[in-house]
Amino acid sequence: MSSDYFIPDPEGQSPSxxxxxxxxxxxxxxxxLVAAVDEVATEYQKAKADPAFAAELxxxxxxxxxxxxxxxxxxxxxxxxxxxRVFLKREDLNHTGSHKINNVLGQALLTKRMxxxxxxxxxxxxxxxxxxxxxxxxxxxxxxxxxxxxDTERQALNVARMRMLGAEVVPVTSxxxxxxxxxxxxxxxxxANVERTHYLFGxxxxxxxFPQLVRDFHRVIGVEARRQILERTGRLPDAVAACVxxxxxxxxxxxxxxxxxxxxxxGFEAAGxxxxxxxxxxxxxxxxxxxxxxxxxxxLQDDEGQITEPYSxxxxxxxxxxxxxxxFLKDSGRGExxxxxxxxxxRALRLLSRTEGIIPAIESAHALAGALELGKELGSxxxxxxxxxxxxxxxxxTAARYFGLLGDDNDASGTAEGENA
Amino acid sequence: xSGTGGNVTLLDExxxxxxAENRAALxxxxxxxxxxVEGGIAACTALLESGCDVVEVGLPxxxxxxxxxxxxxxxTIALEGGVRIADVVRTVREAHAATGKPVLVMTYWNPVDxxxxxxxxxxxxxxxxxxxxxxxxxxxxSEGWRKAAERAGLGTVFVVxxxxxxxxxxxxxxxxxxxVYAASLMGVTGTRExxxxxxxxxxxxxxxxxxxxxxxxxxxxxxxxxxxxAAFADGVIVGSAFVxxxxxxxxxxxxxxxxxxxxxxxxxxxxx
Numbered sequence: 001m002s003s004d005y006f007i008p009d010p011e012g013q014s015p016s017x018x019x020x021x022x023x024x025x026x027x028x029x030x031x032x033l034v035a036a037v038d039e040v041a042t043e044y045q046k047a048k049a050d051p052a053f054a055a056e057l058x059x060x061x062x063x064x065x066x067x068x069x070x071x072x073x074x075x076x077x078x079x080x081x082x083x084x085r086v087f088l089k090r091e092d093l094n095h096t097g098s099h100k101i102n103n104v105l106g107q108a109l110l111t112k113r114m115x116x117x118x119x120x121x122x123x124x125x126x127x128x129x130x131x132x133x134x135x136x137x138x139x140x141x142x143x144x145x146x147x148x149x150x151d152t153e154r155q156a157l158n159v160a161r162m163r164m165l166g167a168e169v170v171p172v173t174s175x176x177x178x179x180x181x182x183x184x185x186x187x188x189x190x191x192a193n194v195e196r197t198h199y200l201f202g203x204x205x206x207x208x209x210f211p212q213l214v215r216d217f218h219r220v221i222g223v224e225a226r227r228q229i230l231e232r233t234g235r236l237p238d239a240v241a242a243c244v245x246x247x248x249x250x251x252x253x254x255x256x257x258x259x260x261x262x263x264x265x266x267g268f269e270a271a272g273x274x275x276x277x278x279x280x281x282x283x284x285x286x287x288x289x290x291x292x293x294x295x296x297x298x299x300l301q302d303d304e305g306q307i308t309e310p311y312s313x314x315x316x317x318x319x320x321x322x323x324x325x326x327x328f329l330k331d332s333g334r335g336e337x338x339x340x341x342x343x344x345x346x347r348a349l350r351l352l353s354r355t356e357g358i359i360p361a362i363e364s365a366h367a368l369a370g371a372l373e374l375g376k377e378l379g380s381x382x383x384x385x386x387x388x389x390x391x392x393x394x395x396x397x398t399a400a401r402y403f404g405l406l407g408d409d410n411d412a413s414g415t416a417e418g419e420n421a
Numbered sequence: 422x423s424g425t426g427g428n429v430t431l432l433d434e435x436x437x438x439x440x441a442e443n444r445a446a447l448x449x450x451x452x453x454x455x456x457x458v459e460g461g462i463a464a465c466t467a468l469l470e471s472g473c474d475v476v477e478v479g480l481p482x483x484x485x486x487x488x489x490x491x492x493x494x495x496x497t498i499a500l501e502g503g504v505r506i507a508d509v510v511r512t513v514r515e516a517h518a519a520t521g522k523p524v525l526v527m528t529y530w531n532p533v534d535x536x537x538x539x540x541x542x543x544x545x546x547x548x549x550x551x552x553x554x555x556x557x558x559x560x561x562x563s564e565g566w567r568k569a570a571e572r573a574g575l576g577t578v579f580v581v582x583x584x585x586x587x588x589x590x591x592x593x594x595x596x597x598x599x600x601v602y603a604a605s606l607m608g609v610t611g612t613r614e615x616x617x618x619x620x621x622x623x624x625x626x627x628x629x630x631x632x633x634x635x636x637x638x639x640x641x642x643x644x645x646x647x648x649x650x651a652a653f654a655d656g657v658i659v660g661s662a663f664v665x666x667x668x669x670x671x672x673x674x675x676x677x678x679x680x681x682x683x684x685x686x687x688x689x690x691x692x693x
Contacts, residue, residue: 305535
């Protein structure tokens with residue numbers, strides 16, 4: 001069996017039977033969900049062994065999503081990166097505008113195999129919600145999306161997109177009213193409706209097998225990028241960079257480079273107003289091991305295990321947890337994780353827009369800000385490969401407010417709110 | 422059962438006595454720190470004085486994924502009031518000391534994991550606690566906790582669900598002590614119009630695997646439902662209905678009167 005786009009993990013890179021990557025992972029779920037989670041794991045194992053599954057997914061990834069996604073060298077942007085060469089893996093060009101569709105199509109096919117007529121999902125920035133609503137429209141599945149109330153406001157365009165696609169969007173008003181709380185509410189729905197519902201989890205966190213299967217569906221990002229950069233430059237990059245919230249686009253890019261020990265894997269997490277400000281979502285920088293949403297990983301928490309409320313200008317990174325495989329990569333030293341503030345990300349967003357004509361998602365702009373730093377460290381011989389995980393259309397309201405683009409003043413380059421901070 | 426300090430034996434005896442009286446036990450639940458730490462202690466004590474045989478003290482959590490809106494709201498109030506694990510332990514101590522009845526803690530796993538399982542077990546036992554219910558700690562991950570609990574003389578109550586397969590039920594009940602918490606339906610905590618037929622079948626399947634008492638929770642809110650469940654279970658667990666009485670009351674005193682009244686009515690229900 002050979003598949004060009006569905007390329008699950010090779011032997012030796014799977015989690016343990018209990019779902020652990022080193023000390024992280026596992027399955028901390030209520031008994032009511034054990035049967036359903038085990039069913040997902042069993043069905044996924046069967047699907048992996050079924051050539052018809054890979055063939056169907058490949059066909060969708062090519063003819064629906066538009067894979068392979070482009071690799072774009074950004075020369076004018078790179079002038080600000082110490083002269084290093086910078087390449088963008090263009091997941092923003094996928095159908096629906098982000099990497100999320102890779103995982104969603106895989107899990108939608110699993111949903112069909114399990115015979116479940118209904119899908120639920122959480123979303124932060126709305127990209128996973130839009131992708132899920134899209135797949136549900138395509139496959140004729142009922143769809144309910146849970147989204148923190150704050151995120152429904154800052155990502156209003158994506159709420160409209162989901163509703164246009166026929167999904168029900170439920171604003172979540174508990175807790176910090178962001179991604180974490182949307183996941184809590186989705187779990188509550190799942191417990192009550194598990195017999196006919198699949199929880200189409202959107203990132204590489206959650207109970208086993210989600211960290212593994214979501215990663216497998218995104219592995220295509222790194223597999224393609226590795227091939228493309230070798231073709232274009234004749235060598236591997238010095239570093240691959242991605243933003244990390246839950247960590248799905250990052251693990252998708254990193255995974256194919258794991259055996260290439262000369263390639264640094266660098267994740268950039270949201271530092272909000274700064275790691276020292278207390279208002280951030282820098283889980284690997286400032287968190288401690290704990291359990292959130294079904295697995296052991298790093299978590300932002302207080303000294304008695306209460307989860308603390310994260311903050312980021314980016315709805316997609318505004319999460320107090322992180323996928324367990326990233327926790328493992330951090331502790332093993334194979335991965336590096338660094339914080340990027342709101343201001344640094346927004347400056348990178350504007351820079352890419354104005355030097356390359358590509359408006360990135362605020363999430364992805366964290367990786368771009370990180371790439372500017374990495375490029376300066378590597379110097380003019382360096383090559384940095386960045387995952388441009390999503391496009392920025394959804395963020396124009398936030399960006400317009402941030403940069404003061406609203407109103408009559410056409411000179412939008414002006415000093416922005418917080419820009420000199 | 423052999424540990425020191427904790428009151429698992431008192432829990433066993435209490436449930437055995439109810440059985441000898443040919444009735445189901447009444448188990449009440451309230452979160453600690455709600456509406457205040459002192460108010461929570463008064464409320465837990467009121468439940469035990471007014472008809473509950475056992476009380477579960479909830480450890481409020483920031484992310485109560487298995488709870489419906491009523492308990493979520495109470496947890497938020499407790500956390501905003503600054504409740505700490507020491508307050509939860511004190512609630513157990515005072516409610517037990519005032520009544521001599523068994524008091525357990527119900528908590529999500531992360532607070533215990535972070536606090537340290539042994540430290541938590543020792544402090545709970547020293548306070549006179551009878552055991553712990555850990556609804557998101559699956560049996561596969563529970564060995565470390567169970568050793569600490571057993572050393573401290575605490576019971577470990579596992580939750581089972583209608584979706585649990587028979588082989589899993591056997592594995593879970595073999596690891597548990599005190600009693601088995603059978604979720605009456607697939608869903609989060611909260612009052613329900615009816616307590617589904619699923620509960621009866623689940624209790625029968627659990628009994629086939631263990632001689633531990635089987636208590637049924639989720640959705641039970643009134644004496645009629647309590648009587649219905651008491652016909653086939655060893656205990657009836659009521660949480661959200663008590664929490665809602667306290668939430669809806671204008672004053673703590675009025676709330677305490679309400680929960681006393683409900684506890685007495687439910688105690689009558691389990692004796693029908």
